[in-house]
Amino acid sequence: MISLTSPVETRAHRWPAGLKLGALCVVSTVLFVAGGIAANGIALAAVLALYAAPGPAFLRAGLRSLRVVLPFVVLLLGWHGLTGDLRQGVLITLRMVTLVALANLVTMTTPLQDLVALIHRLTAPLRRLGLRTGALEIAIPLVVRFTPVLVQRAETLAEAWRARSRRRPGWHLVLPLTLQAMDDADHVGEALRARGGALAPWEQE
């Protein structure tokens, strides 16, 4: 979900990452604490307008990435329909879709490096206390990198499975997936080391 990349360069790409994340934080907090159905509906419409602004290619990519929440929407509405609290269901669903869309938007338009630079600024006080934060600045982009890799790994494994079996792989893939993920971590660890991983260059600035 967070491997999102934008097909086109938008104006938002050049906005400061801190601003975008700050706005995301504020909006999500406000919607959580205070938003009703109306407020959430307006917020969703506003987010969709933001998606449409850079043009149809961007809108299509954005909507495609939103498809992952569709099962949740069905599930949430179904559950709350059954328990007779549809209003609550609509509210929760709206809020979820809005926040996912907004967070995706930030991710799509924010290069990972900007995010890391932001973390660096946010953790400046820690460094003044003498703590080393270099590892954190590397770990965050790595999580962002690993999440889609895990999903892709699962797809690659499933393809390897289908090439030699007519049955569906299902849970059989869990162990190989875990082992491969551990191997991936080793390789990434080595690749990091080869290019200066633990040195935390940003502390020189």
Place this chain on the structure above:
Amino acid sequence: MPQIHDAERAATADFAIRLDDLGYEVADRPVLSGVTLHSSARRIGVVGRNGSGKSTLARLLAGLLAPTGGRIRINGQDLYRDRRAALDTVGILFQNPEHQIIFPRVSEEIAFGLRHQGLDKAQAAVRVQAVLAAFDKPHWHDAPISALSQGQKHLVCMMAVLAMRPKLLILDEPYAGLDIPTRRQLARHLHRADTRLLHISHEPADLEACDELFWLDRGRIVARGGPSELLPAFTAEMIRLGDLDDLADLAG
């Protein structure tokens, strides 16, 4: 339409690959387009530059991807739909061995496909031993694959596919990782063996033993012919391209 069906069957009485106006797109970008390829040659070669669509073609042929346009028939069958037929018909060696390996140990990896072809445990074990022995690697039986070198991993993948004895073997850059002795032994073995081959490479020298070749360029077939005509033309063009532009200076 039974007539068409009959005609089709007649045309494929001999083993044949038939691609008609095949197209494949990812995210609205065409990776392959208008690929029409009919062949019943025993060893078919596909040559082309990096990114020309060779691996994508291999996965389409093996029935692992669904074409976004046109159609594919191997021996008259749609292998994307009919996975049961696919298992006995094609075996594919992936370009990157790590994309193919599922299990932690060599014997498990080789036995996997065999079990799914319907062999029981004992039969599969016998076949695994036989393949390992044929490649002079019986001591690999319990070896953890992660502890093998890249070329050795490649060989394990090759053994796993060969053990299944498919009618058509799709090899995606099989020689890139293997050393000369292994390559030569394998080439002789493939030559003798009773399988049809579809051999993919960006290296013309690898494809000299093919009966019919296809040159893929930016997702289209741009030439077809025997190795003696097509390979020299391909090589000449590659050398021309390679000499054309120097890399701009990196010092800047």
Place this chain on the structure above:
Amino acid sequence: MPQIHDAERAATADFAIRLDDLGYEVADRPVLSGVTLHSSARRIGVVGRNGSGKSTLARLLAGLLAPTGGRIRINGQDLYRDRRAALDTVGILFQNPEHQIIFPRVSEEIAFGLRHQGLDKAQAAVRVQAVLAAFDKPHWHDAPISALSQGQKHLVCMMAVLAMRPKLLILDEPYAGLDIPTRRQLARHLHRADTRLLHISHEPADLEACDELFWLDRGRIVARGGPSELLPAFTAEMIRLGDLDDLADLAG
């Protein structure tokens, strides 16, 4: 012991690789043993069969693994200990591009090492553009690496290492994935460039431009020499081995 220190420095005034009785074991199994190699040749080649220990040697040289015996000095430095020195001294191209790639986009992947060398964001961006332009791939800047073909991924890894302009470039089978035009351009570029090379391959033809070659067999150096002596001997031996045994019959 300052005398030794001085002697050492004198010996490495010119750039030199010095391996003394180097050994590397995994789980009590020797992968490399008694490797002694002194060279200050500009282009060093290492040739050997699959599993002979070439990639392990490359990773030891780059300071990514600690030797379990003996010692390694590159330009007088211990790169396993001194990672800061390592960054400017060696760059390594991994055999499998997927083991090297850290980031999702091409530009991030190339910029990463540069930032760690101390370039600021703007400088790194300029250098990324320059490398992409040099390889005629400016349109790859924002491309997601997962959507590239294997050969294209290999090229991205190569660009990422070259961009860092290390004094010594360790290339582990760099040509295995690249097509002929790219290979030729790259070879010319490397020839002109101001870096020392350590080129690893199982393919003798790749190593013809080297100044000094080492033949690795089962973890030991078995021969050393110029390309004109060593490569024919290596090739002959490989062909001999390849013709020696046929694969036992797989039909059984």
Place this chain on the structure above:
Amino acid sequence: MERNIAQVALFAAMIAALGLVPQITLGFGVPITAQTLGVMLAGAVLGARRGAAAAGLFLLLVALGLPLLAGGRGGLGVFASPTAGFALGFPVAAFATGLFVEHVRLRSAGLAAGLGAVFGGIVVLYVMGAGGLALVSGKSLAEAFRLVAVFVPGDLLKAAITGMLVQALARARPQTLAWHRPAAGVRTRL
């Protein structure tokens, strides 16, 4: 060092990826989620410190606004919701799981991991989770405990999966379990 960072990041990502498994939200606002499996695994495979770091890193990204919690939730709002106690409990649970496997030496690595997951991923996590639920929803602590009891069967299953995976891991790659001392053999250090 780099390998530690990579593994911590990997497990944080694994917790995130498990959020893609469809979840079921119960009436009082707390979902049944596969993410606790990731938390248990992080502690059981990486040990206390690195396991807690993985779960903590995951939480930090959630706080930054990335929609990584099951159902695509994220942002600071999470910490004001009925699940806040559980979410904040993730690193603690991973730490407790790791502490268990590191200090309670059993012959079978899988059994140690399974029991550790019960201790960290159920006992410890539920204390924090029920506490948070009581605070946020104004219920009594006893009632909160009664409510979260419905998760026990599912979480026992996850602990069992953790045990099985770790057992298999100990067989296939013993060196990846830092706390595990196989009977013989030298561990490699990278």
